[in-house]
Amino acid sequence: MSKVPPAAELAKIDHQPPETPWMGTPVEFRPGTWCYSGKPKVVEELGLPNAREWSPADEDWKLPDGWQKIIYEGFKERLGKYRSLKIFMDICVRCGACADKCHFFLGTGDPKNMPVLRAELLRSVYRKDFTTAGKILGGFAGARELTVDVLKEWFYYFYQCTECRRCSVFCPYGIDTAEVTMMARELLHLVGVNINWILEPAANCSRTGNHLGLQPHTFRDCIDSLCEDIEEVTGLHIEVPLNKKGAEVLFLTPSADVFADPGIYTFMGYILLFEHIGLDYTMTTYASEGGNFGLFTNQETMKKLNAKMYAEAKRLGVKWILGGECGHMWRVIHQYMDTMNGPADFLEVPVSPITGTKFENAKSTKMVHITEFTADLIQHNKLKLDPHRNNHRTVTFHDSCNTSRAMGLFEEPRYILKNVVNNFHEMPETTIREQTFCCGSGTGLNTDEYMEMRMRGGFPRANAVKHVHEKHGVDLLSCICAIDRATLSTLMQYWVPMVDAAGVHELVGNALVMEGENERTTDLREEPLADVEGEDDAV
């Protein structure tokens, strides 16, 4: 694993483009800027072609014979299948509005990380193969042959895009670079060019039901252990129902929430909430993953992994699905599920059993986001909350790319935070809501060998956190995505030490006043609460 340079050094970013023209500037595969290739076993398990030992640092990538033809045919097929791709290849006028909106461009200064130029890597080949001007005029029309160097460039830069879609917000034509990246990655898969950190979780999920590869008894053991921790803090013994047929609600969340720090505290928050309101719910060991690394792989894998969730909802006979704090799960649900595996007619339009609210927005997918659900409970005054229990923290909120730009979920998490936290400060407005900056590690780029690039990509987000840390003493960065919870913790340690990351429902769990609980002296992390009497005196 490569060593990441110190923060002071990484912060010196040169935005001056190189002297050489972009087509004549080859990629340098420096450690820390690319991810390991897919292991042959994993590639085979997913049914993807050209499984082999190879490394992006190798000269020879062991591409299959006739690989140019394979890509050409794959490109042609996708241009016919997806009108969006055809439009995005044709309509860019290179106005440059997107250029400085990408976190990877801001953090690296590499012009090929400008979204316009990233897409141009693909467009240039599109012009050569599929447009008359490009076929005749070649380079004069911005067209070029697909060579090994071009393919390597695709790999390098399409795995330096987190599909966060911030650039799309600023594009006057609404070009969605995420979809361009998705198509480029699909084309690369056709010739066996891939990364392990995406494929292994996808294969695990396909096999065991979750990205981590937790088997049913392991999933159970993790949950039981977290319930012990809840008992430690609150004195309450709670059991989480698993695979319970006929429950009203199926609850799905990223598997990292039952396994990885700090997502586990968010999980405790969910469980306390469900206990508080007496929800008739179940979790499942068959579809024990809310996330979907298929989204970062290809359409087929995404569809398959998404289908498991609905197949399980059907098998268990629940009425509707409640989804936890995950980012890209919601992009899949909100933008692809309905036409991919939907409509889920065997489920009912979700109705909160506590407030009676009908979630009309989820009438097709039958899946409600937990912040919508909790915000509705708070608005109907159904939760007993003591926000003082979060007084030891000063909090800000990071809008996760997918929940903000893919579903417009801005107000619900903030409404919850307002009710469970007393000390809250927003980051600058150009860095939140639809303009939010990516954590720098999304789309399955949250792997350690890629750490330098993660720290670079996360630099704009960290910079905004630093601002509120220095101005208001913010020490907790809340968010509603499992990749965020894991990667923002690392990002903060690097750029803004003293700031931790947490899910919104961890703060809900701290604030919930549970019937029969012991007096809380610590938060869910078992860290001491602020001196409540002292606080009261100050008021």
Add this chain to the structure above:
Amino acid sequence: MSALEVGGKSIELDEDGFLADIADWNEDIAVALAKTENVDMTDAHWEVVNFLREYYAEYKIAPMIRILTKAIGKKFGKEKGNTKYLYELYPAGPAKQACKIAGLPKPTGCV
């Protein structure tokens, strides 16, 4: 891919120096892996590694850190049941360093 020479045998490692095949593991290899991490294996180190291997045998994954600290605390005394103690043994982090020495693969996903 790289390799580790132990007792005249070449053991295959992945890009980050983890065992490519967990079935290759034995105590000599653990000591050799510990050397690559500049860790001298004491009884206290073995307590952790042995627990990791027992857990893996039953659950097919390295335990989450909370389970590890709780189990070590229960088995070997409360003063050992915390992350501070584990970091003293394995400065680069128990999750990565101790798992590597125990021959376990790295967890994947949103972690």
